[in-house]
Amino acid sequence: MELLLIAGLTGCAPLPKIGPFVEASNQLRSAVAASGTTVEAELRLMPDGAASADKLKQQWEVRNKAFAGIAAYANSLKAIVDAGNEGAASAQKVADSVSGLAKAAGVVLPGTPEAVAVVTDVGKFIGAQIALARGAKSLEQAMETAQPAVEAITELVAADLKDLEAIFVSAAKANDNAVRTSPEFEYLLGYRIQLVKQIGKSDPNNAATLDRQVQIGQMLQATDAWLSKYLAKRKEIDDRLRVGRALIQATLQSARDWGIAHGNLTTALKERRPVNTDSLIQAAVEIQNLVRKVREL
Amino acid sequence: MSEWSNIEGLQGWKDKLGELLAEARKAAQQEELDPRIAVNERLMQFVENSWPNSPEITALDEIATQTASALLKQTIAERLQTITERTGQYQKLGKQFAAIAKESEAKADSIRLGAITSFIDSTTKLIDSAKSLQKSLKDDAADQRLGEKIAETIAAIEALRSSVGKRI
Numbered sequence: 460m461e462l463l464l465i466a467g468l469t470g471c472a473p474l475p476k477i478g479p480f481v482e483a484s485n486q487l488r489s490a491v492a493a494s495g496t497t498v499e500a501e502l503r504l505m506p507d508g509a510a511s512a513d514k515l516k517q518q519w520e521v522r523n524k525a526f527a528g529i530a531a532y533a534n535s536l537k538a539i540v541d542a543g544n545e546g547a548a549s550a551q552k553v554a555d556s557v558s559g560l561a562k563a564a565g566v567v568l569p570g571t572p573e574a575v576a577v578v579t580d581v582g583k584f585i586g587a588q589i590a591l592a593r594g595a596k597s598l599e600q601a602m603e604t605a606q607p608a609v610e611a612i613t614e615l616v617a618a619d620l621k622d623l624e625a626i627f628v629s630a631a632k633a634n635d636n637a638v639r640t641s642p643e644f645e646y647l648l649g650y651r652i653q654l655v656k657q658i659g660k661s662d663p664n665n666a667a668t669l670d671r672q673v674q675i676g677q678m679l680q681a682t683d684a685w686l687s688k689y690l691a692k693r694k695e696i697d698d699r700l701r702v703g704r705a706l707i708q709a710t711l712q713s714a715r716d717w718g719i720a721h722g723n724l725t726t727a728l729k730e731r732r733p734v735n736t737d738s739l740i741q742a743a744v745e746i747q748n749l750v751r752k753v754r755e756l
Numbered sequence: 757m758s759e760w761s762n763i764e765g766l767q768g769w770k771d772k773l774g775e776l777l778a779e780a781r782k783a784a785q786q787e788e789l790d791p792r793i794a795v796n797e798r799l800m801q802f803v804e805n806s807w808p809n810s811p812e813i814t815a816l817d818e819i820a821t822q823t824a825s826a827l828l829k830q831t832i833a834e835r836l837q838t839i840t841e842r843t844g845q846y847q848k849l850g851k852q853f854a855a856i857a858k859e860s861e862a863k864a865d866s867i868r869l870g871a872i873t874s875f876i877d878s879t880t881k882l883i884d885s886a887k888s889l890q891k892s893l894k895d896d897a898a899d900q901r902l903g904e905k906i907a908e909t910i911a912a913i914e915a916l917r918s919s920v921g922k923r924i
Contacts, residue, residue: 502832506825511832514840521843525850532853535860542867597863601856608852615842615849622835625789629828629835632796636828639800640821648804656761 474540474594475727477533480720484533486746487717488526490710491616493750495519497703498623501630506637508630515626522619525612532605536598543594595728602725613718620711624704631700638692647685654679699756706749713746759798760805766813769806773816776802780823784830792827799824879913886910 495515502512638644654675661672727733763772776799783791799820806813806820890906893899 507829511836514836518836518839518843521846521850525846525853528850528853528857531857532860535857535864538864539860539867542864545868593863593867597860597867601860601863605853605856608849608856611845612849612853615845619839619842622839625835626832628789628793629831632793633825633828636796636800636821636824640803640817645803645817646809649807649809652805653807 474543474591474598475724475733477537477540477598477724480717480724481533481537483713483717483720485530487710487713488523488530489750490706490713490746491526492519492523493753494620494623494703494707494710495522497706497753498627498630501627501634501699501703505630505633508633511626511630522616529612532601536601539594539597539601543591543598599725599728602721602728606722606725609718609721613714616714617711620707620714624707627703627707628700631696631703635693635696638689638696644685644689647682648689651679651682651686654682702749702752702756706746706753709746709749758805760801763805766810769802769813769816773802773820776820777823780827784827787834789831792831796824796827879916883910883913 496519499512499515499519502508502515505511639648657675658672658679661668661675663672760772763769776795780795780799783795786792802820803817806817886906886909890903893903
């Protein structure tokens, strides 16, 4: 009776489309994990970076676990929505079970087969309405309970990702410094800079120094193969830095969007109005692409 | 004209390094990343531009390289420390999400009438088994008593099913 009243009062509005939120939660989990492993990998490449990499790995595992909890939470919301939307099927399942039991026990269900079918249809309809009402109530309760934790974790991860980015940039710069100061390149780089300086100081219209200018040009050209190798090594680091920072930034944005979406969904449920979370799908696709790019590097 | 164009001789490079070390000290006292990265870049450019590669200049390069490295390592250590300080909060929040998830799954199961369906299905199996047992009984008095008890049990289960059905 109480449930029927709930069904009546709520008007049995359809439950919100929770799929994009679940997808965004799963992508956020994977983006947070990928951000951590990206920075850990950069630290491992750094001279004497292994200890820092180990420490980051250890700390980040706790984040990964928390975000696995978030993914489980989002999936449980979907389970409520699905259960609410499948009320008729659930009622049918119970009806089938009851009829199976009656048969096993040798009990004859009262009424003609047509009457039983009508009763079952009515039961399915009422079951569907009750499931919708219970689904809406359970969803609202769960999301309201989780909202403070969602706000807290959104703030925490935003602060973490800023620190993570600073670590990443510092590690990448340290790796870049190692290339710039490596014995393989350091001397030749200084030598090349001096050649360029000499060219800059010479007067191209002075015939007396023409031979010297040509000679410097040839000496400069002789360093080209080495220069290409040097630039390629630095580009490798720069590419990692660029894509990794893009991933961290996208994760940061995605965490903010996710937190806002949770708040919007909670408010919409309370106010019994529809909410659109489709924009989360675009962010999830972007994250997927960035994670793939980072893995390809 | 770059920052390095007019520096001449060992003293010129020494003075320049002194200026950069002061900048590095200032950056190390600030929390922001950008000033540190900017000084790092200038220290590296110092190493690249300082010339000739005499032992004295190489010694200055070494100081510049070590300073840049120390600045970056300090940044990494400080940021790792703040990340570590937040870990406890994640543990707490992770547990909260797991608890809400568990509760929500249970609610979903309840909405799906999972417990009721599962109860009825198990009961059906129990009745089937009880009936098989009943059929396998002999005609002696002991088995007859057992058969009566099984029949009573089946009737009781059906009554229980009926009560459960009314609660749906």
